[in-house]
Amino acid sequence: MNKEERLLRLLVIEDNSGDLLLIEDFLYEKIRNPIIQEARTFDEAKSLLEKGNTYDAILLDLSLPDKSGEGLLDEILLIAQSTPVVVLTGYSDIAFGIKSLSRGVADYLLKDELTATSLFKSILYSIERKEISSHLKASERRYRELFHLSPQPMWLYDLETFAFLDVNESAVQHYGYTKEEFLSMTILEIRPQEEVESVKGRIRESEKSDQKSSRGIFHHKKKNGDIIMVDILGNRLEFQERKAELILANDITERLRYIHDIEEKNERLQEIAWIQSHVVRAPLARLMGLVNAINDSDEDENDQKKLYQLIMKSANELDGIIRDIAYRADKITNIETSKKDVLDEMNR
Secondary structure, three states, X not given: OOOEOOOOEEEEEOOOHHHHHHHXXXXXXXXXOOEEEEEXXXXXXXXXXXXXXXXXXXXXXXXXXXXXXXXXXXXXXXXXXXXXXXXXXXXXXXXXXXXXXXXOOOEEEEHHHOOHHHHHHHHHHHHHHHHHHHHHHHHHHXXXXXXXXXXXXXXXXXXXXXXXXEEOHHXXXXXXXXXXXXXXXXXXXXXXXXXXHHHHHHHHHHHHOOOOEEEEEXXXXXXXXXEEEEEXXXXXXXXXXXXXXXXXEEEOHHHHHHHHHXXXXXXXHHHHHHHHHHHOHHHHHHHHHHHHHHHHOOOOHHHHHHHHXXXXXXXXXXXXXXXXHHHHHHXXXXXXXXXXXXXXXXXX
């Protein structure tokens, strides 16, 4: 017969010598080399547990000389912490058994129905459930840390009521509401009033689709009334048996303003290019024509003065155009400098 090869440390809290012997026989029948520690009273068990001894499972009789029943159970569960506790009792009180399981007991077994196999399975399953539960708790803790420590605003809301279920610190800092204020609000309250109905419609439509994630750019309203543009990434999930959506919000207001200014800059550059290719050519062509006219002219001094005056007029006109081009280019440079400062600030 195959036996469990793992080294299992077990604490048996039992005051009846006959029951204790039977339990140990069952354990040796299924486990190669179990490490069994005995405690015949609650005080002995408490002393062993509080000294820092660790066990894979605890087998507990509910009737001890110094404590029994619910009081004993509650005390042992408190001291045992995450160690699975299997209750062994001679009383077939089903209601109490169910109540014990709801309190955190790993299993509830009747001594009269106990066998080596049923005891071993109960211990093994209890240990595995504890390991799975520990992994789930660790995973949940890691995800909650990712949520709460994220530098980007994040929140979770109820898809039915639109109420905020949780928000992280970044959302609190960015939007200006306290966490308590957020949790008393719905997501509709951070949207401009004119967009509320469209928000409801979009969420209802997304619920009908099979897609679990969504993305879009929307207007949001801060507590101080500022309207910002936000790139939203949403993922639908189950949260405490409720349909919910997890939101990651990225404020792109400054980025969009920067793009808008770049587009304005391009328009100005196109305007300058047009001035250079069209407006500058007119006085320049006149200058070239006047110079040729002087070279080819036999006119008297008065006529030549008129030609020189026309040349000066065209030169002044050309100078004004060049100054205008320089002024427009300088404005673009100033815009670029200010935008660079904004980007530097955003990246810090």
